Structures are given as structure tokens and as C-alpha cells.
Amino acid sequence: MPERRISKTQFMMGRQCLKRLWLNAFRKDLVPPLPKDQARRFEEGHAVDVLAREYFKGGKLAEAGPGGAARALERTAALMRAGADTIYEGAFSSGTLLVRCDILKRNAGGTWDLIEVKSSTGAKDEHFPDAAVQAYALEGAGVRLGKVRLMHVNGSFVKKGAIDPEKFFTLLDITGETRELRTETVRDLGLFLDTLGSGRAPDIPIGRHCSEPYDCEFRGHCWAGLPEFSIYDIPRLGWEKKDALKAMGILRFRDVPDDFDLNPAQRLSLSVEKSGRPAVDRAAIREFLRGLEYPLFHLDFETIMPAIPLYDGSRPYQQVPFQASLHVQSSPGDAPRHLEYLGDAAADPRPGLIRFLLENIGPRGSLLAYNSAFETARIKELAGDFPGQAAGLLALTGRMRDLMAPFRSQAYVHPEFKGRVSLKRVLPAMVPGMTYKGMPIADGSAAQLAYLDLLSGKLPAAEAEKIRENLKRYCGQDTLAMVKVLERLYGLA
């Protein structure tokens, strides 16, 4: 039997959870299809990798092609022999380990610097063992290693014309940190190889590690069979308490004992769950409603947040609003008037959106958004990025009110909320019959992907038009839902 080899990806999986490592090797059939938003994140990560190569120009790509790892190893060795100074995606093996390195740069003295590219805007804990295992494999393969460097996106970069990679990236020297991890790397590698040599998946319970540092693709397998509202859905309940409940054999939220250590909000949710009846604080709802001034502008934005900024004056991962919906009511219970804006995808959507806001939101009345901190932050950013309109935009932020507030403060708790207060969760409980189910675009993430599809410019006209209609329907539904939820709050008050 050939000796087992472990890849860098598997090594990182093993550090997160031994069961993930084992399932990845032997039960790939349990991996669900990649969600579209995650596929998009991978694409973005790849685009950042490619841009990083512009920083270290003139390198050679050690492409794997159909020959897979063996071909990549051969090609890398050939490039090194031929005197390449910079190699992208070089493959190296040190017996039990196989790694691909984002960038290798030869130094004057014949040593090689390893550059690990990350699309985050800073160094994260998990980046160090990731680089350390590559350094270990390189040295094991006989490469004379110089520095180990982490290359991440510079979060304060502001686009102005073509992207300059030297300004877009930040380089950190992490040679010392990776050296310190050598013993741990060797120990981990031994443990992971033993795990892969076992005929059975390790018995690892679910826990914090299922989503930290990465979302595990086996959640659907390991988390199956949990009750609908389980102890893992209790908002802001620490893992120590979840583990304590599990050790007591308690998985359903409603089975949590009354004397268990919960905070007041969790306790109220528990009593609603046990009784099956909503909790209503009418005085608090009235207080919230008194804070609204008419005409009322129900406002919602949709945004994209590209890693590599698309528009001048924007930063990496900046939330760029491309769409807005407004439902305007002149007095409580009034039939709302609907107005909307959607960028045309050919240019920066923000100037048009600013005009839409300033032309349609009058000088009086409250702006109501669901989780208004998001809309407020976007308006402030628009004011910062378009100083000519700053005064008008900033005047809006002082009028912002949050429709999520009465739910977040538990002035109203419905058993169907199941510990969540997003609009998608609150709406069907407050306004039965009004739902996002069946809509072609039914959440913010899908809206974002749809707009990015429009931006690609590759869609046939009819399909692009359909997407635009679906986007309008979705964003309009958000503000109409707010009108209906508010109506219900008036009813309760």
C-alpha cells in the first residue's frame, strides 16, 4: 500500500476537527453541493491570488493540469532547475506532506521566500499554522527557505484608477512565528496521519469548532437529528453552557430547566417557548411607536462587497449599496407609496442612489429600516465618499429609526421567532401569509450574487431584465414587509 500523503488543506482541516479530516478523506459523498455564495467567495479568493502575482511579476505558474499533483511536482522541479526566480502555485512534497505554495521568490543568495496570500484584511490565527506547514514541507523537500511572508489585503486601500498591487496588499514577515510552530506542526502531522490510518471516523462531538475558523461542510451530517429549536439555537448562549446542557442530556430548548443559568432575554424566550404564547410589552411598543414621525419612509438597501473594489473611491470589502426601496406613508395605516432605485450595472450605482434618496425623502419624517445600523452606516459612508452630498445625507441619519428595536428588546416575542429577530423570521409570525418562500431572490446574499451576475455583463438581455425584475421584487418586499410588521405593532399597542 502506498504511503499516505496529506495535503495542506487536509492539514488545516485536521487542526479544526479530526472528524472533518477523516470524513473529507473517506466520506466525500456527505459533502453537499457548494452554495453559490461560497463558490463566489472562492472565486474572489482566486482573483486576489492572481492580483498578488502582479506584485511579484514575471513568475512561472506550476500548473497541475490533468496530471494532478504528480504533474505539478514535476513542473515545479523543472522550473527550479531552469532557474525561474518566481514560481506561482509551486508543489512540494516531503514524503508524507504535499503543499502548493501561492508564491515563491528566489533571493540573491539562492534561498527562497515563501509568500502566502490571504484575501482577508489582516493576519488571522489560522494563517500561521497554514504557513508553518508549508515551510516545513519546503524544507523537507530540500528547499533553502529564506523568509516566510503573509500577504493580505490592505483594508485601507482606496481605489483610484487601475489597482496598484503594491498598495492593495500588505506584507508581513512571519518567519519567526512559523518557526515557533515547527514542533506543533510535526506533532499535528503525526496525529493526522494516524487519524487517516484509522478505519473509523473519530468520535468528535459538535461544538464551536464546527464553524471556527471555517464553516465545516459536514454540518449537515453531524448536526442532523437535532430538534428544531435546540440548545444550539439559543442566542448568545456560551459553548460552556451548551456543553453543560448536552451533558445533562438536554437538546431541546424547551427542556432547559427553569433554574438553569440564563440571562433575562434567554429566560423570556424560554418561557415563551414553554408556554407557546407570545410575550407582549404594550407599554414598550407604544413608546417605540411614539418615536416615529410621519411621513414615514420605510427604507432598505441591498449591497455588494467585492474584495477587489470596483469603483473609484471605494475600499476592499466596502458595502456598496446598489439598490434601495422606499415605502412612504403619510400617516399611520395609510396605503404606502412605493419608490425604488436599482443601479444600471454599467457604472457606479452610488451617485444615482444618492440622488434617489435626496429627491424622494422629504425634509420631515422618520426613516425606518430593519436593523437600521446597517442603512445608517451605508449613508454615512456615502457622505464620506461623496462630500458634495454629505450635508444632505448626514441630515438623514439623525432621522433614522429601527424597526428591529422592539423585537431585539423583546417588547414582542413570538414562539415562532425561535430566538431570532431577523425580518425573515419575524414576518411570517407577525403577518401570516406574507413570506419570501418561492421568490427567485429571497435573501440579501442572493440579491448580491444576482447583481454581481449583472455586473459580469455576460448575461443575455432577457435574462438580465428578469434578474432586475426579481431584484426589484425582493427589495420591494422587504420594505412592504416592514409596513405590514409596523401595522401589526400598532394593532398590538
Ligand code: SF4
Ligand atoms: S460538523 Fe463539526 S464535528 Fe462534524 S466534522 Fe465538522 S467540525 Fe467536526
